[in-house]
Amino acid sequence: MRLNRVLQVGAVVMAAGLALAACGGGSGSGASGDKNLVQRAKDNKKLVIGIKFDQPGLGLKKPDGTYAGFDVDVAKYIAKQLGVEESGITWKEAQSAQREDLIKKGEVDFIVATYSITDKRKNDVSFGGPYFIAHQDLLVRQDNTDITGPESLTGNKKLCSVKGSTPAQNVKTKYAKEVQLQEVGKYTDCVTALLNGTVDAMTTDDVILAGYAAQQPGKLKLVGKGFTDENYGVGVKKDDADGKAAINKAIQAMEQDGSWEKSLQTNVGPSGYKIPAAPAIAP
Structure with a gap:
């Protein structure tokens, strides 16, 4: 009886230990875990950010393996405001059809990838911004x-x-x-x-x-005949209110200190594209 009791207690302790280990492993780094964006960035000093890899001037993976473009600059600025240096960023390609799944599955912390804010997408993710309006x-x-x-x-x-x-x-x-x-x-x-x-x-x-x-x-x-308004937002996990607020605060800071316009002039200006005014952040 006593031996059986000891074995039962040991099994319970082992199961509890495995459960705790599983929980701890889920929030160790990057986009995993249940914490909100702000807390993950604070605790880990690392972020996984989704961008486009094939859009010159916006999100481009260069032959030397580095990344450049306006969206990349916006992403780095937000990360910096969250306390994460560029060295702590892991870039992940976010193709158009995959963006909602990447966020919902926790494979990225947020996405800056010419991501138009739409009512349909708001059913699956939340958006900071807009940080740019295209047509x-x-x-x-x-x-x-x-x-x-x-x-x-x-x-x-x-x-x-x-x-x-x-x-x-x-x-x-x-x-x-x-x-x-x-x-x-x-x-x-x-x-x-x-x-x-x-x-x-x-x-x-x-x-x-x-x-x-x-x-x-x-x-x-x-052609130069724009026929829609596309409000680019920063996609984040749905209902992460703190994350959305932090992203909006970072975008506003980027616009106010001149970094927003400087990045557009550097990355998009050479194409001849007329740089617009910064849009108002949505409530």
């Missing part, structure tokens, strides 16, 4: 003269966009009967298709398209 536009080959705006997407023209993106949904909703929409994984796939003549145009936000046009001088051009 959906079209990119065409330099010699194209018949595509002058969304209303000219007639005659079964082939239009390329990215799966899970707001522009693709806009086209499906408003112009689906007039165009052949081809959805791919990355915007660079659209650029390749546009250059080789597989598609007639590509669509996404003007600030993104301006970067691709700057990469292909004399080959591609921005």
Whole structure:
């Protein structure tokens, strides 16, 4: 009897120890664990941040393995305000169709990736910001003269966009009967298709398209007829009120100390894109 009792107690103690270890391992670093963004950053001094890897001027992974662009600068500024140095950031690619899942599954702490704030997305994640307002536009080959705006997407023209993106949904909703929409994984796939003549145009936000046009001088051009307002937000775990508030505070500080405009001038200005005024933060 006594031996059985000892064995039972030992089993309970071991199970409790395993449960505690499992809980402790979940909050050790990066985006894992149940703590809110502010607490994780404070405790770990590390963050996993989602960005785009293929958007020149915004979020680009360079050949040397470093990252550059306006979104990258915004992400680093927010991290710094949360007490995390650049050396404590792990960058994770956040493709358009994967962003909500990355946040909900805890694979990233937050996302800065030309992420338009929409009511549908608010069902799954929360947003800080907006930190920028872009406008959906079209990119065409330099010699194209018949595509002058969304209303000219007639005659079964082939239009390329990215799966899970707001522009693709806009086209499906408003112009689906007039165009052949081809959805791919990355915007660079659209650029390749546009250059080789597989598609007639590509669509996404003007600030993104301006970067691709700057990469292909004399080959591609921005139509310049923006037809939506896209409010870029910083995606964070749903209902993380403290995290959202901290992100908004960081964005405001970036705008006020001149870092916001300086980053845009450095990363986007060379494309010829007109730098807009900073938007008001949503309540």
